[in-house]
Amino acid sequence: MSDKIFVSAEEVARKAGVSRSAVSRAFTAGASIAPETRRKVMEAAEALGYHVNHLARGLMRNESGIVCLVVSDMGTPYRSALIKALTQQLQNAGKIAMIVNTDRSDERVDMALRQAIRYRADASIVLSGMPDKSLVDLCVRNGQRLVLINRDDEHQGPLRINLDDDDTAQSVVTAFLRAGCRRLAFANSEAGTPSLMTREAGFVAAARDQGLDVTVERFGPTGYESGKVLAQRLMTRRERPDAVFCVTDLVALGFMDAARHQFSLSIPEDLCVVGFDDIPQAAWSSYDLTTFSQPIEEIAAAAVAWLMSEDVGQSQSLRLNAPFVWRRSVRSA
Amino acid sequence: MSDKIFVSAEEVARKAGVSRSAVSRAFTAGASIAPETRRKVMEAAEALGYHVNHLARGLMRNESGIVCLVVSDMGTPYRSALIKALTQQLQNAGKIAMIVNTDRSDERVDMALRQAIRYRADASIVLSGMPDKSLVDLCVRNGQRLVLINRDDEHQGPLRINLDDDDTAQSVVTAFLRAGCRRLAFANSEAGTPSLMTREAGFVAAARDQGLDVTVERFGPTGYESGKVLAQRLMTRRERPDAVFCVTDLVALGFMDAARHQFSLSIPEDLCVVGFDDIPQAAWSSYDLTTFSQPIEEIAAAAVAWLMSEDVGQSQSLRLNAPFVWRRSVRSA
DNA sequence: CCCACCATTGCACGGCTTTGCAAACTTCTT
DNA sequence: AAGAAGTTTGCAAAGCCGTGCAATGGTGGG
Numbered sequence: 001m002s003d004k005i006f007v008s009a010e011e012v013a014r015k016a017g018v019s020r021s022a023v024s025r026a027f028t029a030g031a032s033i034a035p036e037t038r039r040k041v042m043e044a045a046e047a048l049g050y051h052v053n054h055l056a057r058g059l060m061r062n063e064s065g066i067v068c069l070v071v072s073d074m075g076t077p078y079r080s081a082l083i084k085a086l087t088q089q090l091q092n093a094g095k096i097a098m099i100v101n102t103d104r105s106d107e108r109v110d111m112a113l114r115q116a117i118r119y120r121a122d123a124s125i126v127l128s129g130m131p132d133k134s135l136v137d138l139c140v141r142n143g144q145r146l147v148l149i150n151r152d153d154e155h156q157g158p159l160r161i162n163l164d165d166d167d168t169a170q171s172v173v174t175a176f177l178r179a180g181c182r183r184l185a186f187a188n189s190e191a192g193t194p195s196l197m198t199r200e201a202g203f204v205a206a207a208r209d210q211g212l213d214v215t216v217e218r219f220g221p222t223g224y225e226s227g228k229v230l231a232q233r234l235m236t237r238r239e240r241p242d243a244v245f246c247v248t249d250l251v252a253l254g255f256m257d258a259a260r261h262q263f264s265l266s267i268p269e270d271l272c273v274v275g276f277d278d279i280p281q282a283a284w285s286s287y288d289l290t291t292f293s294q295p296i297e298e299i300a301a302a303a304v305a306w307l308m309s310e311d312v313g314q315s316q317s318l319r320l321n322a323p324f325v326w327r328r329s330v331r332s333a
Numbered sequence: 334m335s336d337k338i339f340v341s342a343e344e345v346a347r348k349a350g351v352s353r354s355a356v357s358r359a360f361t362a363g364a365s366i367a368p369e370t371r372r373k374v375m376e377a378a379e380a381l382g383y384h385v386n387h388l389a390r391g392l393m394r395n396e397s398g399i400v401c402l403v404v405s406d407m408g409t410p411y412r413s414a415l416i417k418a419l420t421q422q423l424q425n426a427g428k429i430a431m432i433v434n435t436d437r438s439d440e441r442v443d444m445a446l447r448q449a450i451r452y453r454a455d456a457s458i459v460l461s462g463m464p465d466k467s468l469v470d471l472c473v474r475n476g477q478r479l480v481l482i483n484r485d486d487e488h489q490g491p492l493r494i495n496l497d498d499d500d501t502a503q504s505v506v507t508a509f510l511r512a513g514c515r516r517l518a519f520a521n522s523e524a525g526t527p528s529l530m531t532r533e534a535g536f537v538a539a540a541r542d543q544g545l546d547v548t549v550e551r552f553g554p555t556g557y558e559s560g561k562v563l564a565q566r567l568m569t570r571r572e573r574p575d576a577v578f579c580v581t582d583l584v585a586l587g588f589m590d591a592a593r594h595q596f597s598l599s600i601p602e603d604l605c606v607v608g609f610d611d612i613p614q615a616a617w618s619s620y621d622l623t624t625f626s627q628p629i630e631e632i633a634a635a636a637v638a639w640l641m642s643e644d645v646g647q648s649q650s651l652r653l654n655a656p657f658v659w660r661r662s663v664r665s666a
Numbered sequence: 667c668c669c670a671c672c673a674t675t676g677c678a679c680g681g682c683t684t685t686g687c688a689a690a691c692t693t694c695t696t
Numbered sequence: 697a698a699g700a701a702g703t704t705t706g707c708a709a710a711g712c713c714g715t716g717c718a719a720t721g722g723t724g725g726g
Contacts, residue, residue, distance in 0.1 A: 019706045019707080020682090028685095037704080052682095053392070055392050055397060056392055056681080056684085060683050074417045074420070088434050101421050101430075118385055120386060285561075286590050286593075342713065353712095355674090356713095358714090385713080388712080389711080391713095392681055392713075393715085
């Protein structure tokens with residue numbers, strides 16, 4: 001009863017006294033139609049509450065206007081900021097975002113891509129997890145564009161956007177040394193994501209270059225609570241670290257809270273901390289965390305630009321900079 | 334070239350040696366088809382990488398499976414948590430979420446709803462802003478379901494989900510009184526959202542019932558930075574408040590940071606603070622904020638349940654409880 | 667052995683749009 | 697005034713799937 005069907009172009013055409021095609025053309029940018037006719041159509045459409053059916057349009061044009069965002073942990077500050085930037089920029093480009101939540105279970109990423117295919121999404125952007133190679137091939141084969149953000153790997157075809165972490169490890173080690181720290185630690189999660197593992201390896205290597213060992217600890221998921229646990233583990237060691245690089249801001253903040261409130265340490269006097277991501281909370285005055293700023297807007301811009309570009313080109317890889325943000329969680333020289 | 338078109342049911346049918354309708358039936362739950370035939374179809378489909386075209390299916394069935402989420406400020410902890418819960422539960426119900434970002438400009442909410450109509454979304458869920466009445470009518474008229482979350486107003490037709498704030502103001506006043514506070518303040522933003530204004534009014538009224546005046550201050554958007562500014566304004570008054578109810582956790586955290594670091598106040602000794610939302614950061618040990626917990630999962634569950642239900646029914650209003658969460662930002666008796 | 671009945675299957679139409687093509691109409695030139 | 701050139705417009709096909717209806721094949725009962 002309430003299921004009054006949507007109004008179709010047919011009805012608008014009748015009301016405006018023109019043909020169905022005229023209605024279609026009135027709503028198609030750059031179509032050949034007389035201004036007067038368009039006006040009549042628009043008037044009738046407005047009166048009837050007509051809206052082009054994008055399902056049917058997508059069917060014809062073979063271009064749905066939908067872009068599928070595949071993501072987990074979207075409650076997290078970094079992720080939600082990225083989603084915000086992406087949706088915004090997609091809209092500006094005339095696309096619309098569809099979200100698939102893949103929390104828990106990696107197999108869900110595959111389901112997500114299948115969903116994207118079913119809705120004939122023009123592109124998919126993967127922010128979490130790693131799709132199966134065969135699925136990636138399937139997407140590419142179907143002419144779907146695919147963007148992998150911070151998913152360091154070597155799939156062919158899609159655009160990969162990663163952070164350039166050549167200098168990050170170096171910067172952190174230098175900062176710690178200048179602050180007079182000698183007992184370095186790295187606080188990691190057990191997620192084992194390539195980007196996180198790379199960060200760890202880079203830091204360990206850079207420290208070794210300076211003749212320093214790094215105590216590495218890993219625990220749980222990549223979040224605030226894990227940071228607290230990591231602090232408990234590292235701060236009860238015989239040789240208590242005086243500087244820690246946390247794999248993520250969220251981990252760093254948990255680490256700081258535990259160090260301060262459970263071990264009564266002062267930051268940066270007793271302990272220097274560096275994080276990664278530059279989430280809003282890192283700038284809060286209780287933390288004032290030195291960190292690396294994820295170029296969120298640039299990432300989103302690059303992704304959108306690529307998937308709007310005419311020529312797909314071959315497998316492309318983009319590396320963006322994550323600038324060092326100096327705050328007060330590290331003693332200055 | 335790379336635009337190899339998607340594989341259609343036609344091709345699967347040919348490969349499986351059956352008719353196109355058989356393919357359709359193989360993918361339709363409860364359709365009349367022999368198990369053996371279905372197997373053959375599924376096999377061929379898998380081999381070819383066939384996926385039902387939901388655009389076309391939606392066209393036929395007049396049910397796209399899409400639910401449109403209209404939201405602004407999605408980088409915010411509360412909003413992103415709600416989006417996460419909604420996407421999750423929608424997926425469990427076999428729907429998929431489409432997101433329209435309406436940051437800046439209220440007119441965008443209308444554009445969002447139009448977008449929802451164009452994609453023939455089965456429903457729209459509005460988390461921010463207020464759609465125009467005529468637009469709401471249009472949605473309803475088109476048989477689209479509409480859920481308004483925390484958008485206290487009196488539109489007919491859609492489901493409205495609000496928080497039951499009958500006791501919240503009372504609880505806060507009681508807590509402050511027990512803590513021995515007498516100079517109450519309310520820190521609000523200038524957003525002017527009905528739910529925020531109701532919170533303010535409720536608090537002022539409840540305090541008056543106890544014979545107490547409330548100093549109300551309003552500033553900027555509803556966020557951390559505004560909290561800091563509000564603290565600066567309230568803490569430089571002649572009569573410095575000894576208890577403040579902040580309209581939102583984010584505001585409360587900014588308030589606490591400014592109170593501590595700029596005015597060297599101890600919380601809860603010098604100042605009691607209560608927030609609202611119970612975002613993850615409220616539980617962080619630097620803050621330990623007493624607050625009200627938004628029943629996010631329940632909100633999402635209620636929304637999804639309603640839009641999956643058979644009978645739309647008439648305009649329905651739901652009030653959920655936001656339980657008081659005691660932490661250490663208020664002195665205990 | 668024939669018929670009624672049931673489970674499957676194929677045909678063809680419907681749902682809504684876009685778009686190539688050819689017809690109709692303007693306008694302007696010569 | 698007729699023809700050329702250019703605009704507009706309508707027709708009809710195409711894009712992909714779901715489903716009512718009739719036909720098919722098979723089974724069991726009498």
